[in-house]
Amino acid sequence: MTSTPATVLFFSPYAGIWPHAMPEALVAGALQRNGAKVVYAVCDGMYSEGCTVMSAYRLSANSSAAARERICRRCRKQRDMFVKQLNVSTVVIDKLLDSQSNAQIRSIMDKVTLENLETFQYEGFPVGRYAIHETIIHHKLTSLSEMTADSLKDFHLKLKHVLMTYFVGRKLLEQLSPDRVVSYNTHISTNFALMKLAESKGIPTFGLHAGGNMSDRFATLYVFRKDMVVLYQDWMRRFVEGWNKLPTTAWGIRNATQHFLALATSRTVWVYSAPKSEKHIDVKAYFGIGPNQKVLMATLSSYDELYSSQMMGVMDTYPLIFPTQVNWMREVIAYVRQRKDLFLIIRVHPRELPNRRDSVHSKHAQMLAQELQDLPQNVRVNWPSDGISLYDLVPQVDVGLNGWSSTGKELSMLGVPVVIYTKDILFYPSTLNMLATDRNNYFECIERAIAEGWSFERVRQVYRWLAIEYTLGTISIKDRFVQKEGTRSLFLRVINRIKRPFMQRIEAKNVRYPLGEEHKFAQAILNDVPVVDLQLAEQGRLSEMEEARIILEEMGKILSTVYPNMPVGHSRTIDNLRAVVRGE
Secondary structure, eight states: OOOOOOEEEEEOOOTTOHHHHHHHHHHHHHHHHTTOEEEEEEOSSTTTTSOHHHHHTTOOTTSOHHHHHHHHHHHHHHHHHHHHHHTOEEEEGGGGOOHHHHHHHHHHHHHOOTTTTTTOOBTTBOHHHHHHHHHHHHHTOSSGGGOOHHHHHHHHHHHHHHHHHHHHHHHHHHHHOOSEEEEEOTTSHHHHHHHHHHHHTTOOEEEEEEOSOTTSGGGEEEEEESOHHHHHHHHHHHHHHTGGGSOOOHHHHHHHHHHHHHHHHTOSTTOOSOOOOSSOOOHHHHHTOOTTOEEEEEEOOOSHHHHHHHHHTSSOOOOOSSSSHHHHHHHHHHHHHTOTTEEEEEEOOGGGSOOSSOOOOOHHHHHHHHHSOSOOTTEEEEOGGGOOOHHHHGGGOSEEEESSOTHHHHHHHTTOOEEESOGGGOSSOGGGSEEOSSHHHHHHHHHHHHHHOOOHHHHHHHHHHHHIIIIITOEEOTTTOOOOOSOOOHHHHHHHHHHHHHHHHHHHGGGGSOOTTHHHHHHHHHSOOOHHHHHHHHSOOOOHHHHHHHHHHHHHHHHHHHOTTOOTTSOHHHHHHHHHHHTO
């Protein structure tokens, strides 16, 4: 007697984004070869008023119908390539939406207002909260009070699409009765709505997302239950409960170094900082820092991604020691004003202002500009317009002060102590930094960080965490998918655009062939085994002595690649790193 194969539904309406759709199809093929019945739910234009694919091509609901139809045709063409190569069954979700459903959707939308957006529910689902995600991100909102006519229009369209997904999703799940539902990027509001609907019916849901290692983002995939926030929270818990005490793997350490090098050289648009200068920059002279002053650097964060996660319900809202970053900076500036032996650099997050990914100027950045005036002589603001790389600043920093930016782990990766007050909203373990418990303790932590200074153990701990985040927590697809990011000349971009359709037709055939690690996708999705557990079962941990040796080798690479021209005696951090690398 043979068991019935598991039915895995891939909710895949956005085939027009190649770096998402191709990895998704590779996973679908892997599950097929491991005995699953795969069904694709696809769009035939249902979201054509303005969807995620449109946004990827910088189109919106305001773009011409002809421009949006061109993208729909491209999306359908790529969808058909994958469906053909996989030879899977498909359900066109447009066909599940009838006139009666459309009338109901219009009626529901009429009931949703800006005032009740947060509390409105339809059949128990907070659809307004689901739909607001992209609007918050695209318009860099920190509260609903910042909504404009344009952002409200954008929200209404996303709400319509979420409701459409809900109506077709009910029929989809009823007709197919899938054992698993999979989607790429579960934070897209339509994907999120479908996943929440499936979960309400007891169907396990799984998300896919490109890896976080900026040296080869598309070479690996995160595979997770429900949501990436849930994934990270589980990792952080397990790290504090035991992973932090155990040596990691050689591959994990080396990948962490490659990630840092990619950040410092700014090879991708996903890195906001300017690249590290090839020439030595005298940061102390630039800011007017005295030779005996200890340097504190406060790294601020953008609010929109945090706010959208809280609105969607994937992250709780927590009371913080400093309720806002403006309040935080006000108190830190008052503290430093009385301490002439200190110098404070306030680094505003580049995402807050127009950058190479978008042109929106956040309301929060405007509030900061108003607050950060008439500063004492030992406080300077580092605005993105200064063009100074974070990695030019780091060697001069004695203590980092972090909100919830990833900079908190990058500073600690070089051994610099970092003080935080935001444990519950971090996406790395708070144990990598010094965590303040209240306002008075916050300033006590700063004093302790100044006194303790640089530490190699801090470097080791960050490497152990990054090995989880960028290697042990991901599955490789690099043997079947290669998508490099980085700045290219206009000529190369034009050539690539011309040859892209031809190359994609060839690359799409890869979904028919086995991946080197496809058994891990089957285990993670079909058997619900956490990816880190799978990886650790196959990769042996190093001894502590071997781990330390490899970390020192990797720190040597960072020194020779990122800081080869740093004069001796100019940076305590770099001098300390050189000393331990040389065994002094």
